[in-house]
Amino acid sequence: MEKILEINNLFAGTYDGTKEIIKGLNLTINSGEIHAIMGPNGAGKSTLAYLLAGKKDYAPTAGQIQFCGENLLTMKPEERANAGIFLSMQYPVAIPGVSTSNFLKHALNAKRKYQGLNELDAADFLKILRNTAKELGVSPEMLKREINVGFSGGEKKRLEVLQMKLLEPKLAVLDETDSGLDIDALRTVAQGVNDLHNQNNALLIITHHLDLLNLIKPDFVHIYADGHIIRSGSKELAIELEQNGYKSFLEA
């Protein structure tokens, strides 16, 4: 078992320092594990996700994050991605003028370059892409379209999972991947994520809903409020939360 992510007493806020959002967070994730973070709106869950991915809108003020033994906080966003962090965004960004397949080719080749491998030519790349896309029910037609431009909620999330499968991260952070999905799309996405998960990688799922956690079964559930984890437990904790709401935890 390998320690993948270790967050120690992390404090962080907006880049300009005007707002503190994460206040004393501790979290350790080992390979093979699935962690879920649940928390009320505005608790800072997405901030945590963005901070892990290196978005410059947020900055740490104290504490450490180690990723596979490296100091994550000194790495650029692209270095983090190539080292194995994947953030599946709640709102994947549309990029007019860039086809989905071209985008994916750039991403995969960036990773291969980082790993010291040859970059794939168009033909080899397309072969890999088509196979992976097929498993997720992503049509060749969709791969030709501009990335996330005019995609439905379900298409966007399926594409996020497709990227995840191509890039094979050590740690996938799923930020409200279930938002805006109907039950069929949710199943497809969950199936994709489960297929990807193995004993060498880990998942961090940020969600509001039990539905996703019934499909991707977490080993640990953390209740997150006011910038830190107030309680950790097994999946039963999520069920308790669903029944009683956040109120009982916040009062405790």
Add this chain to the structure above:
Amino acid sequence: MAIDWMNNHLWGDDIPWLIGLREKGQRMFEQLGWPNAKTEAWKYSYFPQQILDNLMVCPDSDSCQCHENCHCHDKIKTPFAAYGIKFCNGRLHSEHVNLPEGVIVKPLVEAIYEGEVKKYINKSFDLDKFPFAALNTAFLENGMMLIVERGVKLSQPIFIHYQQHQKVHTFNNIRNIIVLEKGASATITEHYEGERGSSYFNNIVNEIYAHDESQLRHYIVNNESETAYHVALNAADLRANASYEAFVMQGECAFCRHESYIRLLQKGAAATVNGAYQLCNNGISDITTNIFHLASNTDSQQLVKGVADGRSKGVFQGKIHIAPNIKQSEGHQQHRALLLSDNAEIDAKPELEIFAEDVKCSHGNTCGDLDAEQLFYMQSRGISLDDAKRILIKAHVDEAVATISDTKVKNWLLNIITKKTP
């Protein structure tokens, strides 16, 4: 510096109407003066007349020996299957004109001598609006007349290569008269290319006459040397149901201005005037368009996309004019630019002059940096910031290039952009 008119030995001093026309051009140029910051149509972009001091007017073409390895007389090479026409250092090399039946190309002097060009020359624009077209008229000699005959539809593009050689410092006045007779259809691509280190001034006037039901796709690629000056007027008169699709790709040189002056004269005429510019050093690129809706049921579309980095300057001026009593017409104009450096500049002046009611017009102008969310999304997938920027810049320019309807030309241009944005 005053232009030394006396020192020009132009051909055709036995043709009175030609002499009269040149004199008219000279007078008009002197009246209008060299454009500067106070000239409304040139206030964002101009360049000093002193550049002419180091340039030579009209070198002898037939005995061209620009330098030891002169290849003016070599056969033209085209980047895709096309009919080729070649200009070297401002002179037409008619011996290499290779065109199919139904297309006539002749040097301007020949067309002047035969007199047939008289009914077209200087008829597509008003001389008093264009100082450099006036100057071009004063030096009228070089260029060609190209006619696509009635009903002839060309299966491949005509490719005109304007080559400027190293160490050849000339002031090139080129006048092309392009006539599409009724129902004719053609694609014309102009490629201006200067070897590195060559300083010259290309002063181009294209007069386009598109008769009823004709279709012209006209693509212009400015790939001049970094020390070149380039000013072009593209004046087009469109008759009933004629369509004109233009695209100008401006590379970077000391100064480059491409001006369109398009008159939709009769019902059903339609013009698309798109373009792109990509600047990263200290060049100036100006795309100016004037579109006149002078008949009902006429349409015009413009999409210009630009990138200015380094210490460069991009200018877009677009005017749509709709004459009184025009009905059922549309004119739309968009200019979107990326401003990537604190020292770069973008100037935009959109103008709508609408004197009619039953018409639809729009214009839009944006200018800004690359989108931070898009950059982060790419970085979060492992793409380096520099690569992410290049991908977005290319996508920005490609959107305009993608409007080109001729696939061969479109793919050629997309490749050029890829090379510029590695």
